[in-house]
Amino acid sequence: MSTKEAYKQKIEADVELAQVKLAQLKxxxxxxxxxxxxxxxxxxxxxxxxxxxxxxxxxxxxxxxxEAWEHMKSGAESAWNTLSAAVKGNK
Structure with a gap:
């Protein structure tokens, strides 16, 4: 598995956790x-x-x-960090 794919799977798992938290809040x-x-x-x-x-x-x-994903990684990381902080803040 490439680094890109592993990174993508990690963020996808965190999005799924955020969606569970969203359902709980609702x-x-x-x-x-x-x-x-x-x-x-x-x-x-x-x-x-x-x-x-x-x-x-x-x-x-x-x-x-x-090649391009390394340049885009920081934007994805920033969005993930923001989402992660929001989920932790809503626990």
Whole structure:
């Protein structure tokens, strides 16, 4: 397995974890009081945006050639770090 493929699989796994967290937040929001529900909805929206951005970078990384992916790696890493921090912040 190439370094690119291993890196891609790692980010894909983290996106899956973020999607699980998103589903948990949505379920908790449904069972919450109105003021708490607003906070959950804000967290959900933020997490959805970060998941989307990370998926976009991951797609770009997947489509890049072996030489070009090294240049794109930092953008994907930045999106992943942002998503990872958001997931950890919402635990």
């Amino acid at each position: 379920a908790e929001a449904k069972n919450s009081a109105a003021d708490v529900r607003i906070e959950y909805e804000n967290q959900i929206e933020e997490l959805e945006q970060k998941i989307g951005a990370t998926k976009t970078k991951l797609k770009e990384l997947s489509e890049a050639g072996e």
